[in-house]
Amino acid sequence: MDEKKETVVETEVKTENKQKKTGKSLNPFKNKKFKYGSLSVLFTVIFIVFVVLINVVITLLGERFFVAADLTDEGLYSIEQSTVDYLSGITDEVTITVTSEEGDFSGAGSYFYQTNEILKRIANSSDKITLNYIDIVANPGFQSGYTQTISADQIVVESKATGPSRAKVLAYDDYLSIKYNEQYLMYGMTQIESVEANCEQAVVSAIMNVTDVDPVKVAVLTGYGETKNPVVEQLLETNSYIVESVNITLSASISDEYDFVFIFGPTSDYSVADVTKLDDWLDNKGIFEKNLIYVSNPALGESPNLDGLLEDWGMAVQKGTVYQTDGNYAATEMPTYQYLQVPDSEFSELASDAPVLTNNMSAINMLWSDHNNAQSNLESQVLLATYNGAVVKPQNSGDNWKPDDSMAKSSLPVAVQTTKTRFEGVDPFISRVITIGGMEMFGTLYMTSATNNAEFMMNIFNVCSGKEEGLTLTPKSYDTVPLEITEAQKNTMVVIFVAVLPLVIIIAGIIIWIRRIHK
Numbered sequence: 001m002d003e004k005k006e007t008v009v010e011t012e013v014k015t016e017n018k019q020k021k022t023g024k025s026l027n028p029f030k031n032k033k034f035k036y037g038s039l040s041v042l043f044t045v046i047f048i049v050f051v052v053l054i055n056v057v058i059t060l061l062g063e064r065f066f067v068a069a070d071l072t073d074e075g076l077y078s079i080e081q082s083t084v085d086y087l088s089g090i091t092d093e094v095t096i097t098v099t100s101e102e103g104d105f106s107g108a109g110s111y112f113y114q115t116n117e118i119l120k121r122i123a124n125s126s127d128k129i130t131l132n133y134i135d136i137v138a139n140p141g142f143q144s145g146y147t148q149t150i151s152a153d154q155i156v157v158e159s160k161a162t163g164p165s166r167a168k169v170l171a172y173d174d175y176l177s178i179k180y181n182e183q184y185l186m187y188g189m190t191q192i193e194s195v196e197a198n199c200e201q202a203v204v205s206a207i208m209n210v211t212d213v214d215p216v217k218v219a220v221l222t223g224y225g226e227t228k229n230p231v232v233e234q235l236l237e238t239n240s241y242i243v244e245s246v247n248i249t250l251s252a253s254i255s256d257e258y259d260f261v262f263i264f265g266p267t268s269d270y271s272v273a274d275v276t277k278l279d280d281w282l283d284n285k286g287i288f289e290k291n292l293i294y295v296s297n298p299a300l301g302e303s304p305n306l307d308g309l310l311e312d313w314g315m316a317v318q319k320g321t322v323y324q325t326d327g328n329y330a331a332t333e334m335p336t337y338q339y340l341q342v343p344d345s346e347f348s349e350l351a352s353d354a355p356v357l358t359n360n361m362s363a364i365n366m367l368w369s370d371h372n373n374a375q376s377n378l379e380s381q382v383l384l385a386t387y388n389g390a391v392v393k394p395q396n397s398g399d400n401w402k403p404d405d406s407m408a409k410s411s412l413p414v415a416v417q418t419t420k421t422r423f424e425g426v427d428p429f430i431s432r433v434i435t436i437g438g439m440e441m442f443g444t445l446y447m448t449s450a451t452n453n454a455e456f457m458m459n460i461f462n463v464c465s466g467k468e469e470g471l472t473l474t475p476k477s478y479d480t481v482p483l484e485i486t487e488a489q490k491n492t493m494v495v496i497f498v499a500v501l502p503l504v505i506i507i508a509g510i511i512i513w514i515r516r517i518h519k
Helices: 002-022 031-063 081-088 102-106 110-123 182-186 199-211 229-240 274-286 305-314 455-467 486-519
Strands: 095-098 129-133 153-161 168-170 176-180 192-199 219-223 242-247 258-263 293-294 315-317 320-323 340-341 356-357 364-366 377-385 389-392 413-424 427-436
Touching: 031 258, 081 199, 095 110, 095 199, 102 110, 110 129, 110 192, 110 199, 153 199, 168 274, 199 229, 229 364, 229 455, 258 455, 274 293, 274 305, 274 427, 293 455, 315 427, 356 364, 356 455, 364 413, 427 455
Parallel strands: 095 129, 219 242, 219 258, 258 293, 293 427
Antiparallel strands: 095 153, 153 168, 176 192, 315 364, 320 389, 340 356, 340 377, 377 413, 413 427
């Protein structure tokens, strides 16, 4: 036994001496190459797993939240924050169906690609919205249940609450705002002059319409040379109002199904019979709850019947236009073009500091000095007014007219509301007449530029109908550059990513390799 022990001890001593001489362990698990090699493999495996996991997470986030950057200067591939806020608050289940396979639809051209990107962003703004794609040609059964004819490359918006009967079908000229050359149209030909992106406006409008179980109806009256205003009508339809044209001269009465009557710039006076129809509709068998919005035409001549209706509501439209003598609030060469004040009222909450602009407005006289008539429970309120310094330019006075120094200058009302209220207990029931002194402030120029005119108009309808704040979306131009860089910037980027960065990686690798072999 002693000899064996001595042999074992001698062997261990020899081994230790050998390790001391060589500096290497005969135990593979204590070998430095093994340890560093194993750590290198382990770190490599961990890094690869980490990269794979990061890619998986980013992919999942991209699918869920549609992570993408819009580098266009006009936000062509983005939706407005007001749209996101509205969509995040909807409670009804909405289905958006593109009637083509996604690849076919987005691959049909840049306009369709942009439309598809907007649809994705809309769908990702709410978990209540589902975006589907279906080949309508290969699946003709999809058509059943819908009253409209459906074809390829259309967008069908439907809500669970109102069903297929209220579904909105958007064709390409709904989600693309196309302007045609008027000269070609005169000869029966179509030549596209410009195309704008209208998908956000069209689809959000459709969602508003299909989710509104009790839509507000607006009767736009005709019969007396009223001016058609497609901008206002489109704005109302975008915000889920149902707009219908009604010729008052051909109707025995105005249906009580309408919540609003809109009279825009008549060129002749209404008859006594038709004014009576308006009176009866506003009274609504003593129930009230009706709203008349009358936008006067400054060129309208004598109009005793319309004047009589307004006088019963404590208002009178002056013949002529307001003329601003203070250059701080009007154009120097065109004093009828001016900024307006928006006094505090239920309609005055505007989202931005943009001005309300107008041209050729008539002043509105308020016939009651205290702005109310207690006997008939009527109360008037100024909604828009000029700034101090305004006078009335007489009708037909000519372009060269100048105000007399003796003329009194003041702030003049140009939009006035009168309400008639009844109560059931403490609950008020209101009919109202809103008179606005001119048409131009609601024309295309003012409604689509950087003003608050469109929002003010929507405030009137939304407050009167009890709707929440509306949206005033406008089409976006395709004439935009996604990302602009100079030639010098391009060359710098090429040098960095093609030469410098790879060289830095190679040098770092060589340094690490040299350090490892010398350990």
